[in-house]
Amino acid sequence: MKNFKAYLSLSAVILAGLGFISCKKDRSDIKTDLLYDITVNGATATFTVKTAGVTNYQWDFGDGQTSTDASPTHTYPGKGKYVPTLIAVVDGKKTEASAVLRISKLSPVKIDDQSLDDWAGVTKDVIPLGPKKGVFNNVKLDYDGNYIYLYGEMTGKRSDAVIFDIYLDSDNNPATGLLTGTFIGGGYDILLEGPVLSQDLGIFYYNSTNQNDFSAFTPQSITEAYNLGTVKEEGGVVRFEVRFARGKLKGLTGSGLRIALQAIKNDWSATLGNAPDEGTSSFFFDMSE
Incomplete structure (x- = not known):
């Protein structure tokens, strides 16, 4: 089985408010990473989140289908380019990450179905x-x-x-x-x-x-x-x-x-x-x- 592995990292940057008049405060960057792998077999993709502390999974597979599972498996309708997106909460902060997924040519042939x-x-x-x-x-x-x-x-x-x-x-x-x-x-x-x-x-x-x-x-x-x-x-x-x-x-x-x-x-x-x-x-x- 040939695997496609996507490694995603998105940082959510929150800027502290600026000071008034002559009082200027430093910016505070709080980074939250959301990482997941994608393993592809034919048109079926399995998504595995690698980041700890993730809750409230909202998957958009890029073909109109969605899921709230932690590690969903999804079969795409056919060859093409898809952009799966995960929106989730990481350590209390809402974070989003996307990937570009290309499904290659598919074949109708099933080698183990006892049929020709x-x-x-x-x-x-x-x-x-x-x-x-x-x-x-x-x-x-x-x-x-x-x-x-x-x-x-x-x-x-x-x-x-x-x-x-x-x-x-x-x-x-x-x-x-x-x-x-x-x-x-x-x-x-x-x-x-x-x-x-x-x-x-x-x-x-x-x-x-x-x-x-x-x-x-x-x-x-x-x-x-x-x-x-x-x-x-x-x-x-x-x-x-x-x-x-x-x-x-x-x-x-x-x-x-x-x-x-x-x-x-x-x-x-x-x-x-x-x-x-x-x-x-x-x-x-x-x-x-």
Whole structure:
């Protein structure tokens, strides 16, 4: 989970009255700090006050909704910029503090709902398939501030234990990473390889200036980098979803990447399919929204 942390400080300054005629009194500055953190998961924000001695909480979340809870949790209606404000009493004095909160792009995909129906609303980033698509029938992508989501639909059975090679040009720079020859247009910095439907992917980073050396991929030990979601098998077709943590894999926090997939028989004896087609450019996945 990617957290947004806001640290706010507002000083309430009370000025003592000025003296009369020739009698001038010094100004007295009484400062009251009101501090709170904001943790964001998707569109849901949790507010935690850090200042002691606070009472009479009045939250305005910046979207027309309010709360009087001490540490409220609030779900925003969607992507946008919001200005949450807290008015409270600190040590007997009324104080106000605000922050600017940006909610990033949201995704309809829920990885743990035992359904793939939420993918019906994902129509923008669909990898084009061609004559060499093989077992692939449909591959598409979505993302939010924390994750990249991948949906696959292919001919076969889950028990086929198909091996996947998922190539990622995480910086969208063909001058770094492996030049495969299979998928042009990118230099691939990350390779995810293994039987996806068994939730067994190896993670490899490219570690060479020689862009033609496949052996330069070095294995990485990264926990919680990906999760296999729902898998459905029916009528000789397998449908599945996978989620990749953007903060765990190098470069995935950027505004775009290139991606290509290859399906391989479980004994490595044959290539079963390509998305996009072999010999064509990898798919540019724009994450700038």
